[in-house]
Each structure stands twice: as C-alpha cells, then as structure tokens.
Amino acid sequence: xxxxxxxxxxxxxxxxxxxxxxxxxxxxxxxxxxxxxxxxxxxxxxxxxxxxxxxxxxxxxxxxxxxxxxxxxxxxxxxxxxxxxxxxxxxxxxxxxxxxxxxxxxxxxxxxxxxxxxxxxxxxxxxxxxxxxxxxxxxxxxxxxxxxxxxxxxxxxxxxxxxxxxxxxxxxxxxxxxxxxxxxxxxxxxxxxxxxxxxxxxxxxxxxxxxxxxxxxxxxxxxxxxxxxxxxxxxxxxxxxxxxxxxxxxxxxx
Amino acid sequence: xxxxxxxxxxxxxxxxxxxxxxxxxxxxxxxxxxxxxxxxxxxxxxxxxxxxxxxxxxxxxxxxxxxxxxxxxxxxxxxxxxxxxxxxxxxxxxxxxxxxxxxxxxxxxxxxxxxxxxxxxxxxxxxxxxxxxxxxxxxxxxxxxxxxxxxxxxxxxxxxxxxxxxxxxxxxxxxxxxxxxxxxxxxxxxxxxxxxxxxxxxxxxxxxxxxxxxxxxxxxxxxxxxxxxxxxxxxxxxxxxxxxxxxxxxxxxxxxxxxxxxxxxxxxxxxxxxxxxxxxxxxxxxxxxxxxxxxxxxxxxxxxxxxxxxxxxx
Amino acid sequence: xxxxxxxxxxxxxxxxxxxxxxxxxxxxxxxxxxxxxxxxxxxxxxxxxxxxxxxxxxxxxxxxxxxxxxxxxxxxxxxxxxxxxxxxxxxxxxxxxxxxxxxxxxxxxxxxxxxxxxxxxxxxxxxxxxxxxxxxxxxxxxxxxxxxxxxxxxxxxxxxxxxxxxxxxxxxxxxxxxxxxxxxxxxxxxxxxxxxxxxxxxxxxxxxxxxxxxxxxxxxxxxxxxxxxxxxxxxxxxxxxxxxxxxxxxxxxxxxxxxxxxxxxxxxxxxxxxxxxxxxxxxxxxxxxxxxxxx
Numbered sequence: 001x002x003x004x005x006x007x008x009x010x011x012x013x014x015x016x017x018x019x020x021x022x023x024x025x026x027x028x029x030x031x032x033x034x035x036x037x038x039x040x041x042x043x044x045x046x047x048x049x050x051x052x053x054x055x056x057x058x059x060x061x062x063x064x065x066x067x068x069x070x071x072x073x074x075x076x077x078x079x080x081x082x083x084x085x086x087x088x089x090x091x092x093x094x095x096x097x098x099x100x101x102x103x104x105x106x107x108x109x110x111x112x113x114x115x116x117x118x119x120x121x122x123x124x125x126x127x128x129x130x131x132x133x134x135x136x137x138x139x140x141x142x143x144x145x146x147x148x149x150x151x152x153x154x155x156x157x158x159x160x161x162x163x164x165x166x167x168x169x170x171x172x173x174x175x176x177x178x179x180x181x182x183x184x185x186x187x188x189x190x191x192x193x194x195x196x197x198x199x200x201x202x203x204x205x206x207x208x209x210x211x212x213x214x215x216x217x218x219x220x221x222x223x224x225x226x227x228x229x230x231x232x233x234x235x236x237x238x239x240x241x242x243x244x245x246x247x248x249x250x251x252x253x254x
Numbered sequence: 255x256x257x258x259x260x261x262x263x264x265x266x267x268x269x270x271x272x273x274x275x276x277x278x279x280x281x282x283x284x285x286x287x288x289x290x291x292x293x294x295x296x297x298x299x300x301x302x303x304x305x306x307x308x309x310x311x312x313x314x315x316x317x318x319x320x321x322x323x324x325x326x327x328x329x330x331x332x333x334x335x336x337x338x339x340x341x342x343x344x345x346x347x348x349x350x351x352x353x354x355x356x357x358x359x360x361x362x363x364x365x366x367x368x369x370x371x372x373x374x375x376x377x378x379x380x381x382x383x384x385x386x387x388x389x390x391x392x393x394x395x396x397x398x399x400x401x402x403x404x405x406x407x408x409x410x411x412x413x414x415x416x417x418x419x420x421x422x423x424x425x426x427x428x429x430x431x432x433x434x435x436x437x438x439x440x441x442x443x444x445x446x447x448x449x450x451x452x453x454x455x456x457x458x459x460x461x462x463x464x465x466x467x468x469x470x471x472x473x474x475x476x477x478x479x480x481x482x483x484x485x486x487x488x489x490x491x492x493x494x495x496x497x498x499x500x501x502x503x504x505x506x507x508x509x510x511x512x513x514x515x516x517x518x519x520x521x522x523x524x525x526x527x528x529x530x531x532x533x534x535x536x537x538x539x540x541x542x543x544x545x546x547x548x549x550x551x552x553x554x555x556x557x558x559x560x561x562x563x564x565x566x567x568x
Numbered sequence: 569x570x571x572x573x574x575x576x577x578x579x580x581x582x583x584x585x586x587x588x589x590x591x592x593x594x595x596x597x598x599x600x601x602x603x604x605x606x607x608x609x610x611x612x613x614x615x616x617x618x619x620x621x622x623x624x625x626x627x628x629x630x631x632x633x634x635x636x637x638x639x640x641x642x643x644x645x646x647x648x649x650x651x652x653x654x655x656x657x658x659x660x661x662x663x664x665x666x667x668x669x670x671x672x673x674x675x676x677x678x679x680x681x682x683x684x685x686x687x688x689x690x691x692x693x694x695x696x697x698x699x700x701x702x703x704x705x706x707x708x709x710x711x712x713x714x715x716x717x718x719x720x721x722x723x724x725x726x727x728x729x730x731x732x733x734x735x736x737x738x739x740x741x742x743x744x745x746x747x748x749x750x751x752x753x754x755x756x757x758x759x760x761x762x763x764x765x766x767x768x769x770x771x772x773x774x775x776x777x778x779x780x781x782x783x784x785x786x787x788x789x790x791x792x793x794x795x796x797x798x799x800x801x802x803x804x805x806x807x808x809x810x811x812x813x814x815x816x817x818x819x820x821x822x823x824x825x826x827x828x829x830x831x832x833x834x835x836x837x838x839x840x841x842x843x844x845x846x847x848x849x850x851x852x853x854x855x856x857x858x859x860x861x862x863x
Contacts (some may be wrong), residue, residue, distance in 0.1 A: 052430055055290045076431035092420050099548055102413065103420050106430055110413030111433070115442055117408055124552050127413065148557050166431070172539035288664045334850045341604050341663045345799070346849045349792055349842040356842075360833040475671050482668060521683040528675035535656060535669050 003066065004029050005205045006051070006082075012229075013050050018048035022229035022236065028174065032221030033196060033206045033239070037213065039250055043229040044209050045087065048176055052084050053077045064174065077107060081173030086182060087209070089163035093152040094242070097143060097162060100151050101134035102127070104254055106167035122199030134169060140195060141165050157183045164192065168199075177208040181215060193219045217241065225249060260508055262388035266441030266460060268500045271451050275480045275492040276399075276406055277449035278510035283486035283545070285442035288340045290346030291331075292450055292477050294354050299430060299451025301365055302357060304373045304464040310527040313376035317398070317455050324451025325444045332440040348471060359466040370465035373458045391460050396455065402449050406489055411549045417489075418442065419548075434481045476503075479531050485541030494542060502527070574703045576821050582710045582814050584817025585717030586779075590772035590790060591797035591809050592724065593765025599804015600761050601657070603666035604795070610677035612638070612787030614641045614796075615770025616777030617681050620690055630694060634716075637774050645766020646759055654758070664831055682784040689781040696778075713775045715786055720768065721810055728806060737761055741804050793820075793841035800848050802857025803820060811856055816841050816857035 004027035013021040020043030021043045028034045038044055047053050051062060053074040064082055072080075083104075092100055102108075108130075109115045131225050138144040141161040146154060154162060164180050177196075181189035189212075197219050200206050210216045216223065217237040225233035225240060227249045233240055240246055272290060281287040299320035306316045331350065335343050358365060365371050377390050409415050420428040421435050429435050458464040476499060484495020506523040534541065594608045618640045620631040628636075655668055696709040728734040740747040740757045748754050769787075772794075777786055797816055801808030823840040827833070848855055 054426070054430065074430045074433065075432050075434045078430060084430055087426075090424050092423045092546065094423055095416070095419060095548065098553060099416055103416055103428075103433075106432060108413045113409075113414060113466075116412040116414035117405065118457070120412075124414060127550065127552045128556070131553060135556070149552075159560055170431075282664075288667075290667075338849060340851070341667060342849045342853055344664065345604060345795060346846050349795075349845050352792060353839050353842050353846075356836060356839050360835045475675075478668055478671075518683060521679040524679040525683075526730045528672040528679075531672035532652060532669055532676075535661065535665055535672075536659065537651075539661065539665060546614075566733060 005065060006207065007061075007063040007066075008051065009061045009063075011047075011048055011050060011057045011062060013055050013058055019229050021050060021057075024226070024231055025060075026224050026228070026231060026234070028205050028207045029222075030203055030205045031194075031200060033200050033215040033219050035220035035223040036207065036209045036226060037211070037216065037223060037250070038226035038232075042226040044226055045178065047226070048084065048178060048209070051176065052082065060127050078170070081106075083167050083170040083174070083175065085163045085167040085177040085178060087178035087182070089159040091151045091154075091159055091162055091166075095148070095151060096148050097135060097138070097151055097154070098131065098147045098249035099136065100162060101166060101169050103129055104169040105130050105133075130169075134165075137165050137168050140168075141192070157185070160184060161188075172204060174205045174207065177206065177210075179209055179211060181210065181212060189215060189253075214216060256385070259384055259388060260504070262385060262392065264500060264504050266388060266391045266395055266428075267504065268497050269392065269399050269540075270457050270460070270495050271477065271480065271500055272496045273395075273399050273402055273453040273456075274450050274477050275484070275496040276402055276489060277446040277453070278477050278481045279486060279489060279492040280406055280409075280449075281446040282481060283488070283492070284415060284418045284422060285439055286425075287439055288344045289347060289443070289446065290344035290474055291351040293469050293471060293473040294347065294351035295447040295450035296440040296454035296457070296473060297351070297354055297358070298327050298447075299324045299454035300464050300468070301454075301457040302451065303455030304371060304458055307374055307459070308371065313459070317452055317486060318377075320451040320455035321448040324454075328444040328447025329440060331447075332436075332443045336436055336439050336443075340341060348474070351469075351471065351474065355466050355469050358469075364428065365464060368466060370463050371459070372463050375462060376456075376459045390423065391456075395456050395460075398452055402452075403489060405445075410489065412544065415547055422429075430453050482531065482539075482541060483534055485543035487545030488541070489546065491541055491543030491546075498541060499527075544555040571825055572703055572789070575705060576825060577818075578704050578710075580818040580821040581714055582817070583820055584814035585714045586772055586775055587790070587797045587816060588717050588813035589720060589768050589775070589791055590794040591721075591801070591813060592806060593762075593768045594794055595716035595732050595740070595798035595801060595803055595805060596737070596761050597645075597649075597765045598798060600737075600744075600758055601645070601649070601653060601666075603653075603663045603670070605653075606667065606670040606791070607673040607677060608670075608765075609787030609791040610681070611641045611645055611766040611769035612773035612776065612790070613678065613681060613784060614644055615773025616782045616786045617685055617773075618770065618814065619691075619777060620685075620692065620782050623692060623694060630712075634771055634774055637646055637770040638751055641770030641773070642763040642767035644677070645769070646763045648766075649759060649762040654755075661813045678784045678788075681727070687784060689783045690777075690782060692778045709775070713779075716771065716775070724806060733757070733760055734786075759771070790846065793838065796841040796845035796848070799845060799853070800855045802855040802860065805855070805857045805860055807860040808856045811860065816844060819844060 006028040008024060008026050011021060011024050012019060024047060036044055046055065053072055057070055064080060067079055084122050086134055089252050092103065108123065109119065109126055118252055135144060135147060138147055141164060143158060143161055143165065153163065160183050164177065167175050167177065181192060193215055196206055223235065223237050224231055225246060232249050233243060234247060274296060278289060278292055281289045299326065302320045302323045303316045306319055307313060326378060331347065338346060358402045359368055361367065375387065376394055379386060417433045418438050421433055421438050425435050480495035480499045481492045483498060484493065485491025503523065509519055590612055594605065600603055618637040620635040622628050622636045623630060635746045652669060652673060653666060656666055674782040696707045698705060698707045728738055736747065736757045740754050744754055766834060773786055776790060793816060797809055797812045800816065801812030820837055820840050824834055824837050828837055
C-alpha cells in the first residue's frame with residue numbers, strides 16, 4: 001500500500017486549557033476522497049488549522065509527503081502542495097474574481113520582486129496560461145460570466161464556489177476542503193463532487209469536512225468520525241453507517 | 255518674491271513630496287503598512303547625502319547611497335516591527351523617528367547638531383539665477399520621480415502587486431495561499447524607505463542645508479494627508495494629493511504677503527487642513543481617486559478574446 | 569561625581585506624578601475606544617492655556633484654574649468623541665483612520681489655541697516658593713503636583729471601585745458586548761470616560777505649563793512619555809498606569825544621572841521614555857497589565 005500523503009500522529013492542540021484536538025492520528029492517501037465528519041465543536045476546523053500551519057501542535061507530529069511540517073510557515077506548506085478552502089470564504093473582495101483565482105496559483109514567477117520588474121515577458125507568458133486555466137475552472141463552477149467582476153459582487157453561494165475554485169487553481173497535491181458544498185444547490189454540489197472524485201482518481205488527495213452525509217458517503221472512499229477532539233470511528237463509508245455508535249456520536253448522545 | 259519663482263519652487267516641492275507620497279502609497283495603499291515614521295527615512299536619506307557630499311562624493315552616488323542606507327534601515331525596522339499590530343507599529347515608528355531627530359540634534363560632531371551644516375546643490379551652474387537653479391532642480395527631482403513612478407506602477411500591475419494587495423486585505427488568507435507576509439511587507443518597507451531617503455536627499459540639496467528642525471513629525475502627517483486625500487492604492491491619486499496639499503500650503507504662505515487676514519494664515523491653514531482630513535475620512539475615506547484596478551495587459555487581452563469568441567458563437 | 573540621590577528620587581516622584589495625571593485619560597480612552605488618541609496632547613495644551621486664562625487674564629487664582637481647565641478640556645474631549653470619533657467608528661473606520669483623525673483634530677485644536685492666544689511662550693506669574701528640606705530642594709508647585717496626583721488617583725480608585733459609573737467603566741473596558749447586554753449604557757460610559765480623561769489631561773497641562781512654559785506645543789512636548797506610560801502600564805489599565813508613571817519617572821531621572829556620568833548630552837533624557845515605549849511594544853505590548861487587575 002502506497003505510503004500516506006498526510007500522516008498525523010497523536011496531534012493535540014489546546015487553547016487556554018481546553019483541548020480542541022486531543023491525540024488525533026490519521027492518514028490521507030492519494031487516489032480517493034477522505035471524509036471527516038463530526039458534530040459541531042468536535043475539533044474539525046482546529047485540526048485543519050493545525051495541519052495548515054496556522055496553529056502549532058502542542059503535541060504530536062504531522063508529516064506531509066514524508067516531510068515533518070510541524071514548524072513550517074503556512075506559506076511554505078502551501079508551496080509544498082497542501083491547499084485549503086475555508087468553510088467561510090476568505091476571498092479578496094477588493095479584487096476581481098479572476099485576480100482571486102490568479103493569486104491562488106502556485107509557483108508564479110511574477111511573485112518575486114526581481115522578476116516582476118525585470119523579467120516581465122517571463123511572467124506574462126505564464127500568466128496567459130494561468131488565465132486560460134482559471135477560465136476553465138470558472139466554467140466548471142459556473143462562475144465564468146463573472147470572471148472580471150469584483151469578488152464583492154458575488155452572492156453567498158458564488159463566493160463559496162470561488163473559494164473552491166481557488167483551491168483547484170493551485171493544482172494541489174492535497175486539497176483540504178471545509179464544507180465545500182454548503183449553501184450550493186444539490187445538483188451543482190453533486191457535479192462538484194463528481195469532479196473532485198475524478199481529480200482524486202488522477203492523483204490528487206482530497207480531505208473533506210462535509211455535513212451532508214449522503215454526498216460524502218456516495219463519493220468518499222474512507223471516513224474519519226471526530227468527536228470531542230478525538231477520532232471516534234474510522235473506516236469505509238458503509239462500515240461507518242452500519243456502526244450503531246455512529247448515530248449516537250452524531251446526535252450527541254453519550 | 256518673484257511670482258515665477260514661487261511657481262517653480264512649488265513645482266519642486268510637489269516633485270519631492272510626490273516621491274514621498276508614492277512611497278507611503280506603496281507601504282500603506284498597497285501593502286497595508288501604517289508607516290507613521292516616514293520622516294525618519296526622509297531624515298536618514300537627507301543626512302546621508304549631506305555627509306557624503308560634504309566629503310566630495312559626486313551627487314549621483316550620494317543619491318544612491320541615500321537610497322541604500324534608508325533601505326537598510328527600513329529592513330532593520332521591519333524585523334521587529336512587522337509582527338506588531340497596526341497601531342503599535344505606528345506609535346513605535348513615530349517614536350523611532352523622534353529618537354533619530356534627538357540624536358542628530360544632540361550630536362554636534364555628526365552634522366552640526368541644532369545648527370546643521372550646509373549642503374551643496376547637486377548640480378550648479380556658475381552665476382545662475384534663482385530661476386535657473388529651480389529649473390535644474392525640477393529636472394533632477396522629476397527625473398527621480400518618473401523612475402520611481404514607473405517602478406511602482408510596474409509592481410502594482412503585476413502578480414507581485416496582486417500578492418501585496420491580498421496581504422493587505424486579509425493577511426492570514428494570503429499567508430495560507432502561499433504569500434509570505436513577512437517577505438512582502440519587508441520589501442515594501444525597504445523600497446518605500448529608499449524612496450523617502452532619496453526624497454530627503456533632494457530636499458536638503460535644494461534647501462542648501464540640513465537641520466534637525468526640518469524633520470518634525472509634521473512631515474509624516476502631511477504625507478499621510480496627501481495619501482489619504484488623493485486616494486490610497488492609486489498612484490495618480492497620491493500625486494494629486496501631493497499637488498493639492500503643497501499648493502494649499504504654499505498658497506497660503508503667498509497669500510500672507512498679499513492679503514491681510516484677521517487670523518494668521520499659517521494657523522488658519524492648519525485648521526483647514528485638519529478639517530479637510532476629517533471631512534475626507536467621514537465622507538470619502540477612499541480618497542479622491544479610488545484604488546486603481548490591477549491593469550494587466552494579459553488579462554485585458556483574455557477578456558476581449560473571450561468576449562469576441564462569445565459574440566461569434568451567439 | 570557626587571549624586572544627590574534623595575533629589576533624584578524626589579524628582580522621579582514629581583515627573584511620575586505629571587505623567588500619571590496626563591496618562592490616565594489616554595490609557596482609559598485607548599482601552600475603551602480602541603485607538604490611540606493623538607489629540608490627547610492638545611487636551612493637555614488646552615488645559616495649560618485655560619489655566620493661564622483663568623489665573624493671568626481673569627486673575628482668579630490657581631485652584632480655580634485647575635477646576636475650570638478640567639471642565640473645559642473635559643467638554644472638548646467629550647465633543648471630540650461624540651462629534652468625530654464615534655461617527656467615524658460607526659462608519660467602519662479602522663484604527664489607523666481614527667488615529668489619523670485624532671492627528672487632524674490635533675492640528676485644529678493646536679492652531680486654534682495658537683490663533684486665540686499666541687505662539688510665543690507664556691508664563692504663569694504665580695510665584696512658587698522654593699525651600700530646602702534636608703538634602704532636597706522642593707518647590708510649592710511640585711508639592712501641589714504630587715499631592716494632586718495622589719489625590720486624583722485616590723479619587724479615581726474610589727470612583728472605579730465603588731460607584732455605579734466606575735464599575736460600568738470597568739465592565740465596558742473588559743467586555744463591551746457583555747456590558748451592553750447587561751443593560752449598561754455603553755455610550756454614556758464612553759462619554760464620561762472621555763470627559764474625565766480630557767479633564768485630567770488638562771490638569772497635567774496646567775502643571776506642565778507652570779513648570780516649564782505655556783505654548784501650543786505644551787502637550788506635544790510630553791505626549792510620547794505619556795504614551796509610554798499608557799502602554800507600559802497596559803492599555804486601559806488604570807493601576808498599571810500608576811506604576812508605569814513612576815517607573816518611567818524614575819528611569820528618566822536616573823537616566824539623567826547616567827547620561828551625565830557618561831558625558832552624554834542630557835537632551836537624551838526624553839529619549840529614555842521613547843526607548844521604553846519601543847521596547848515595551850516590541851517585547852511585551854500588554855505591558856504590566858498582567859500584574860494589575862483590569863482597569
């Protein structure tokens with residue numbers, strides 16, 4: 001079995017004495033969608049934040065592509081190929097949809113001071129290609145007509161889509177998604193997950209938090225159930241559904 | 255004083271402060287850094303130029319040195335400062351500027367302390383009239399201004415500028431999307447400081463002297479007014495702001511010579527200044543000219559290309 | 569070099585007293601309204617000029633000067649808050665915009681004062697007796713200053729701890745949303761804080777003016793040390809400010825001794841507070857807040 005892309009070992013994170021994440025261990029592999037479910041307050045967002053480098057784990061180790069990443073800055077982790085889409089979109093509202101997409105692209109030559117001043121042709125060539133890519137993704141998420149409008153003019157659902165679009169734009173090795181289909185009509189939601197499934201088959205690893213269990217269980221190949229900061233259950237979707245403890249956890253019964 | 259000379263003098267000052275405004279625009283308008291210590295870098299550039307030219311270094315090398323030394327200080331400041339909250343950073347840099355002024359005031363051996371030293375003009379023509387001197391300075395100052403404007407515009411309309419604006423708007427989101435906020439902010443502060451340093455050098459060689467009294471916090475505040483009035487995030491805007499503020503400042507000084515007012519014009523001038531800024535903050539906080547859009551040739555082509563393809567299709 | 573340490577300690581108390589009175593208003597309004605009010609310098613200055621007006625131009629004497637200055641500056645502070653800062657905050661202005669507005673307000677107040685009186689330095693004609701107590705040289709003015717600082721601190725302490733409004737101020741400082749939810753009229757709390765803060769600044773201004781000179785920059789001359797006190801003490805923390813004021817007073821006066829011993833110019837004296845300010849911001853921005861109960 002191929003070595004896990006993301007390996008988390010006994011990771012804990014507390015805030016002022018309260019353990020949001022308490023001894024979590026899990027693995028995410030390529031070639032499939034891995035789901036993370038759990039009631040509100042179970043620590044899912046904090047776990048994602050810790051993996052991304054926003055919080056330093058108090059205990060435990062995180063490995064990405066076999067590299068120890070506990071101490072890396074978020075922007076470095078991004079460059080390594082781990083990309084995130086927030087649950088509540090954090091778009092750059094003063095810029096256009098296209099600019100938001102372009103900011104997300106990894107390895108842009110134009111990001112460097114010297115290049116942007118003196119090697120203009122260089123980054124302009126790259127940008128041309130990136131724009132084409134962006135427009136393709138925008139077409140997929142049905143935002144293409146708004147490509148050059150300010151992001152502030154998008155509706156709530158559209159903003160969510162753009163957040164996802166930016167994640168795709170980065171051509172990630174591992175894509176972390178926090179409720180990507182929330183607030184989006186079911187037909188489009190299903191289409192998105194089909195696309196995500198296709199991408200994962202091509203090699204992208206996808207780790208997704210999703211409350212709509214029926215979607216997740218149709219597309220995910222492995223699911224972790226989190227409760228009160230720990231992993232309570234893990235397994236294939238069918239096994240999880242069949243497990244009598246699952247509903248108790250989800251409905252908050254002890 | 256000769257009216258034409260007034261105008262030429264005004265134009266020189268617009269040029270010098272135009273450069274400082276552009277530098278603050280880069281730091282605050284694009285990178286979101288509230289630099290309330292602008293005058294500190296103006297001072298550093300000025301004294302660097304003064305001391306080097308005193309020992310006979312040719313003016314263009316002095317200007318370059320001013321830029322480099324100021325940039326180094328900008329980098330040094332960025333190390334502790336960038337982690338600070340906006341208001342803490344503002345207060346700390348303001349205090350830093352005052353410390354620098356205190357040092358040049360007290361250390362007589364450095365540059366004459368309170369009395370300062372004289373500074374030779376960069377370019378002088380023997381026997382030239384004041385008008386010609388002013389014209390020469392206009393040439394020199396606007397040459398520098400053009401170079402800086404060009405650089406800042408290029409940066410603003412590139413992926414670099416885009417990354418900077420992202421950091422300004424949402425530092426955390428930008429960081430998570432691969433933009434190192436420390437790198438971009440430090441670079442913005444370095445470039446901005448270099449520009450302010452050159453402006454300081456140009457200022458003192460035009461005034462033929464350098465004195466601690468030239469570097470009061472008032473200069474920092476004046477530049478902030480130029481940027482906020484003209485429009486942060488818009489290079490043309492801040493130049494407009496610089497023009498308006500300088501015209502107003504010098505205009506009232508000229509009026510003093512010709513019109514008899516009940517209130518001393520310089521007091522009135524600052525009262526109106528203050529009122530103007532509060533007015534702008536209340537009713538038009540984005541300034542006269544709104545933040546410029548990222549003008550990318552490549553994007554424009556793509557936009558037009560897609561649109562015409564659609565038209566053909568339908 | 570023989571050092572009169574008793575005098576150094578005494579001078580520290582004097583300096584600390586001045587900074588304390590000046591900084592209380594700043595730290596409370598900074599903590600409550602969440603931005604540094606640079607016009608606080610002008611609230612100090614207005615105090616000095618009103619004091620001058622009352623004693624020199626109206627001839628009403630020193631205590632009257634303090635009272636009138638307190639009320640006048642207090643009103644100005646309240647008007648600034650109500651008329652400018654609150655409307656700006658309602659429109660979503662950021663900390664930086666509020667800070668710039670306070671600087672602009674400073675221009676207006678400073679130059680109005682300069683226009684109404686003059687930019688030439690003015691002086692109180694009151695004669696303060698100077699006398700020696702052992703190794704100490706004391707003036708009546710300094711005694712007044714120290715007594716005022718201690719008295720005002722005591723009054724503020726009683727006010728904050730035992731009155732309804734005082735408790736409301738402390739509650740609003742630490743948790744405005746909770747305070748509002750508990751039925752506290754946070755707006756009124758803000759107005760009262762700004763009024764008192766400005767009033768105290770005025771008192772500091774009268775003393776500063778009496779000790780040195782009265783001119784439109786009276787407040788600006790000491791604003792950075794006052795900021796240092798507010799920040800070292802912990803923004804919004806009254807008790808921290810008391811400690812910070814005397815620490816900085818001590819640092820400045822001991823620093824002067826040190827500067828003289830090193831043969832360095834004593835104009836650097838004021839730089840000591842600047843350095844403390846910068847170091848505090850960089851190393852521990854919450855200042856001494858940890859040591860002192862909130863407000």
